[in-house]
Amino acid sequence: MDLHLDPEDLAFRDAVRRFLDENLLPATRRATALTTGFINDPEVAVVFHRALHRKGWSVPHWPEKYGGTGWTQVQRYLFEAECARAGAPIYNGAGSNMIGPVLMRFGTDEQKKKYLPRIVSGEDCWAQGYSEPGSGSDLASLRTRAVRDGEHYVINGQKIWTTHAHKSNRLFALVRTSTEGKKQEGITFLMMDTGLPGITVRPIIGNGGDHEFNEVFFDDVRAPVAGRVSEENMGWEVAKYLLEFERGGNPVAGRVRAQFARLATLIGKKCPGDADIVARLGELGTDLDAMEMIELTAVSALQTGGNPGPVSSLLKLRWSQLRQQLAELAMDAVGVEALRWIAARPLYDTLQLPADEEQMLSVMPRYLNYRAYTILGGTSEIQTGILARSLLGL
Amino acid sequence: MDLQYTTEQKLLRESAGKFLAASYDYTSFQKISGGEPGWSAAIWSEFARFGWLGLPFAEEQGGIGGGPVEVAILMEAFGKSLVLEPYLSSVILGGGLVEALGSQQQRESLLPPLIEGKLLLAFAYQDTSSPVKAQRNGSNYVVSGTKNTVLGAPGAHQILVSAALGDGATAVFVLPRSTPGLTIRPYPMVHGARAADIDFGAVVVPEAALLGGNQNAADAIDRVIDSAIAALCADAVGAMTAMVARTVEYTKTRVQFGQPVAKFQALQHRMVEMKVREEEARASCLFATLSLAGPAAQRARAVSGAKAKIGRCARAVHQAAIQLHGAIGTTDELSLGAYAKRLLAYEMLFGTTRDHLRRYAAIISDPGIAAAGLLYDQARS
Ligand SMILES: Cc1cc2nc3c(=O)[nH]c(=O)nc-3n(C[C@H](O)[C@H](O)[C@H](O)COP(=O)(O)OP(=O)(O)OC[C@H]3O[C@@H](n4cnc5c(N)ncnc54)[C@H](O)[C@@H]3O)c2cc1C
Numbered sequence: 182m183d184l185h186l187d188p189e190d191l192a193f194r195d196a197v198r199r200f201l202d203e204n205l206l207p208a209t210r211r212a213t214a215l216t217t218g219f220i221n222d223p224e225v226a227v228v229f230h231r232a233l234h235r236k237g238w239s240v241p242h243w244p245e246k247y248g249g250t251g252w253t254q255v256q257r258y259l260f261e262a263e264c265a266r267a268g269a270p271i272y273n274g275a276g277s278n279m280i281g282p283v284l285m286r287f288g289t290d291e292q293k294k295k296y297l298p299r300i301v302s303g304e305d306c307w308a309q310g311y312s313e314p315g316s317g318s319d320l321a322s323l324r325t326r327a328v329r330d331g332e333h334y335v336i337n338g339q340k341i342w343t344t345h346a347h348k349s350n351r352l353f354a355l356v357r358t359s360t361e362g363k364k365q366e367g368i369t370f371l372m373m374d375t376g377l378p379g380i381t382v383r384p385i386i387g388n389g390g391d392h393e394f395n396e397v398f399f400d401d402v403r404a405p406v407a408g409r410v411s412e413e414n415m416g417w418e419v420a421k422y423l424l425e426f427e428r429g430g431n432p433v434a435g436r437v438r439a440q441f442a443r444l445a446t447l448i449g450k451k452c453p454g455d456a457d458i459v460a461r462l463g464e465l466g467t468d469l470d471a472m473e474m475i476e477l478t479a480v481s482a483l484q485t486g487g488n489p490g491p492v493s494s495l496l497k498l499r500w501s502q503l504r505q506q507l508a509e510l511a512m513d514a515v516g517v518e519a520l521r522w523i524a525a526r527p528l529y530d531t532l533q534l535p536a537d538e539e540q541m542l543s544v545m546p547r548y549l550n551y552r553a554y555t556i557l558g559g560t561s562e563i564q565t566g567i568l569a570r571s572l573l574g575l
Numbered sequence: 576m577d578l579q580y581t582t583e584q585k586l587l588r589e590s591a592g593k594f595l596a597a598s599y600d601y602t603s604f605q606k607i608s609g610g611e612p613g614w615s616a617a618i619w620s621e622f623a624r625f626g627w628l629g630l631p632f633a634e635e636q637g638g639i640g641g642g643p644v645e646v647a648i649l650m651e652a653f654g655k656s657l658v659l660e661p662y663l664s665s666v667i668l669g670g671g672l673v674e675a676l677g678s679q680q681q682r683e684s685l686l687p688p689l690i691e692g693k694l695l696l697a698f699a700y701q702d703t704s705s706p707v708k709a710q711r712n713g714s715n716y717v718v719s720g721t722k723n724t725v726l727g728a729p730g731a732h733q734i735l736v737s738a739a740l741g742d743g744a745t746a747v748f749v750l751p752r753s754t755p756g757l758t759i760r761p762y763p764m765v766h767g768a769r770a771a772d773i774d775f776g777a778v779v780v781p782e783a784a785l786l787g788g789n790q791n792a793a794d795a796i797d798r799v800i801d802s803a804i805a806a807l808c809a810d811a812v813g814a815m816t817a818m819v820a821r822t823v824e825y826t827k828t829r830v831q832f833g834q835p836v837a838k839f840q841a842l843q844h845r846m847v848e849m850k851v852r853e854e855e856a857r858a859s860c861l862f863a864t865l866s867l868a869g870p871a872a873q874r875a876r877a878v879s880g881a882k883a884k885i886g887r888c889a890r891a892v893h894q895a896a897i898q899l900h901g902a903i904g905t906t907d908e909l910s911l912g913a914y915a916k917r918l919l920a921y922e923m924l925f926g927t928t929r930d931h932l933r934r935y936a937a938i939i940s941d942p943g944i945a946a947a948g949l950l951y952d953q954a955r956s
Binding site for chain 2: 312315316317318319322341342385386387388389394457458512513516517519520521522524545548549550552553555556557560561562565
C-alpha cells in the first residue's frame with residue numbers, strides 16, 4: 182500500500198491545472214468565493230460548465246457514450262480536488278448527479294436522447310421536487326396528486342424547499358398516483374418543464390439572506406405522460422436510486438479540503454497568533470485527513486472492482502458536520518466584525534471592496550446557510566439511523 | 576443567602592412579559608428590524624411610561640432605584656421577545672456611566688430626559704488600530720481616533736467616548752452627535768440591531784464635556800461594562816428560553832412517519848440537553864447579576880465566567896434548535912433564525928466567548944479563588 186501518485190496521474194493532474202488556469206475566469210472565481218449559499222448560482226457556474234463542455238469534461242463521471250470521460254476513479258478524484266482547489270463552481274448537481282444517472286438506468290431511449298445531451302452542455306437546469314410541507318424525512322408520505330388524463334397527468338399539490346426552482350427550466354417530481362397499498366407503492370416519478378401553466382414558484386429566503394429554495398405550487402398542471410420515468414406507481418424505486426447519487430455521487434473530500442485551505446488563509450491573515458483558533462483548525466484538519474482517507478479507501482476499492490460498503494452515509498454525516506464546523510471557525514476567527522450585515526445578494530454583485538474585506542462579510546451568511554448541510558439530502562438523524570442498520574446491524 | 580424573587584420582582588417579570596407578548600411579536604420585530612431607524616419610538620415611549628428607562632437609576636435622579644436583578648428580569652423579557660430598542664446602549668451603558676461618573680449638574684441635565692425617553696445615549700469604548708486619545712489644549716481637549724461597534728450610535732443624541740489621556744488615565748467625554756469632526760458611520764448587525772464606527776477627527780471639546788472631574792474613569796468604565804455584560808447575559812437567557820420552548824412545541828406538532836417527531840428518543844435527548852443548557856445559562860446569569868455589587872475580582876470572575884458559559888450554551892442551543900426544526904429552521908419564516916442571530920451577536924459583543932474564558936481562566940487559576948465557592952463574607956471582602 183502507498184499514497185503515491187503514479188506518473189500518469191501526475192501528468193493528468195498537471196493537465197487539469199493548466200486547463201483551470203486558462204479557463205476558470207477570475208470573475209467566476211471571485212463569485213464562487215463570495216457565494217454564501219450552500220450551492221453555487223447556476224448563472225455563475227454555467228460559464229465554467231460551458232468551458233468544461235468544450236473540453237469534453239462537463240460530466241466526467243458519466244459513461245463515455247453519454248458524454249463522460251472514461252477516467253479512472255483516481256483521476257476523477259484528482260479532477261474534483263483540483264477544481265475545488267482552484268475555486269471552481271459546480272453547475273446544477275440536480276442535473277448531472279441526480280436526473281442524469283436516473284435516466285441512464287430507468288429512462289427510455291427517447292428520454293435519454295432528449296435530456297442527457299442538454300445536461301452535458303448545460304442548456305438545461307434541473308430542480309428536484311421531492312419534499313412537501315408534510316413530507317420531509319418521511320418522503321414516502323407525499324401527497325401531491327397526479328391523475329392520468331389521456332396523454333397527460335393532471336397535477337395538484339405543493340412541493341417545498343425546491344432548490345433553484347426559480348432558476349431552472351426543468352423539474353423532476355415525485356407525485357402520488359395511487360393511495361392504495363403501502364405509501365411507497367403509489368408514487369410516480371415525473372419530469373416536466375417549470376414553465377407549464379399552473380406551476381407557481383414562491384421564494385423562501387434562508388436566514389443567511391440568500392434565496393435558494395422555493396415553494397412550488399401545482400394547480401391543475403397538465404404534464405405530458407412522456408415525462409414519466411419508469412412505470413406508473415414505480416417511482417419509489419427511482420427515487421431511492423437517485424438518493425444514492427445525491428448522498429454519495431461525487432468525491433467530496435476535495436471540496437471540504439478547499440474550504441479548509443481558505444479558512445487556513447483567513448486565520449493566517451486575521452489572527453495567526455490566536456492559539457485557540459489555531460488549535461481548533463488543527464483539530465478540524467485531523468478530522469478532514471481521516472475523512473479524506475476513508476474516501477480514498479472507498480475510491481481504491483471501486484478502482485479494483487470492490488464494493489465500498491455503507492460509506493456514503495458515513496461520509497455525508499461527517500462532511501456535512503465538517504463543513505459546518507469550518508464555517509463556524511471562520512466566524513469565530515473573524516469575531517465581532519462578523520456581525521456586520523449586508524442584506525443584498527448576491528454579495529459578488531453588491532460588494533466592491535478589497536478582497537479580504539469582502540471575504541469577512543461572507544463569513545456570517547455562510548455560517549448561517551451551512552446549518553442546512555446536516556438537514557438537506559437526509560438529515561444527520563436519518564443518516565445515523567441508516568448507519569445503525571448498515572454499520573452495526575441494529 | 577437568599578435566592579428567591581420578591582413579589583415586586585415577579586410582578587415586573589409578569590408585566591414585562593405580558594406587554595411584550597401583546598406588542599412585540601415576530602411580525603413587529605420583522606417590521607422594526609427591516610426599517611429605519613431599526614427601533615420603534617412608540618415602543619420606547621411605552622418603556623418610558625412603565626418607568627423602565629429609569630429602572631436602574633436612583634430615586635433622587637428621577638429613577639426607580641432598581642438593582643441588577645430588576646434589570647436582568649427586564650433584559651430576559653427583551654431577549655425572549657427579540658426587542659431591538661436601544662435599552663442596553665442608552666440606559667445601561669450610557670445612563671450607567673453618567674450616573675457613575677457625572678457631576679451633579681451633568682446627571683441632572685442628562686438623566687431626566689433619558690428617563691423620560693427624550694434623550695438617547697451611546698457609549699463608544701471599543702478601540703481600533705487608531706485608539707482614541709485626548710490631548711489637553713488650553714481649556715479644551717482635542718480628541719482623535721476611531722471607535723467601532725458602538726451600539727445604538729446611529730440614533731443617539733449624545734455620544735459618550737472613552738479616551739486615553741497623556742498620563743495613562745482614561746477619561747469619558749459627552750459629545751452631541753452634531754459636534755464638528757465627529758463622523759458616525761452606521762451599519763446594521765446580523766440580528767437587526769444597529770451600530771456604528773465613529774471617527775473623531777481632532778474634535779475640539781470643552782472641559783465641561785468631561786464626564787465628572789479629572790479622576791481616572793477606568794474602574795467605573797469596567798464596572799459599567801460588566802453590568803452591561805450581565806444584562807446582556809440575561810437577554811441571551813431569554814432568547815435561549817424561547818428557542819428551547821419553540822423547539823419542544825414544534826417537534827410535538829411536526830408529524831413524520833405517523834408520529835410527532837418529539838416521540839423519537841434521539842430528539843428527546845437533544846431537547847433535554849438544550850433545556851439543561853438553558854438552566855445552566857440562567858444560573859450563570861444569576862451568579863453574575865448578584866456579583867455585580869461585589870468586590871471587583873468576584874465581579875470579574877462571575878461576569879466573564881457567565882459570558883463564556885452562556886456563550887457556549889447559546890451556541891449549542893441555537894444549533895440544535897435549527898437542526899431539530901429541519902429545513903424550516905434554516906429560514907426566516909419562523910422566529911427561530913432571528914433568535915439564532917441574536918445569540919450569535921450575544922456571543923461576539925463585549926468580548927467573545929474566548930476572550931472571557933481567558934479572563935476567567937486567569938482569575939480562577941489562583942488556587943485560593945479556585946477553592947472558594949460562590950458564597951462569600953460580605954463584611955470581609
Ligand atoms: C438548503 C436546503 C435545500 C433543499 N433542497 C431541496 C430540493 O431541492 N428538493 C427537495 O425535494 N428537498 C430539498 N430540501 C429538503 C430536504 O430534503 C428536507 O429538509 C429533509 O428531507 C428533512 O425534512 P424536513 O426539513 O421536513 O425535516 P423533518 O423531517 O420534519 O425533520 C425534523 C427533525 O426531526 C428529525 N427526524 C425526522 N425523522 C426522524 C427519525 N425517524 N428519527 C430521528 N429524528 C427524526 C429530523 O432529523 C429533524 O431534526 C432541502 C433542504 C434544505 C435545508
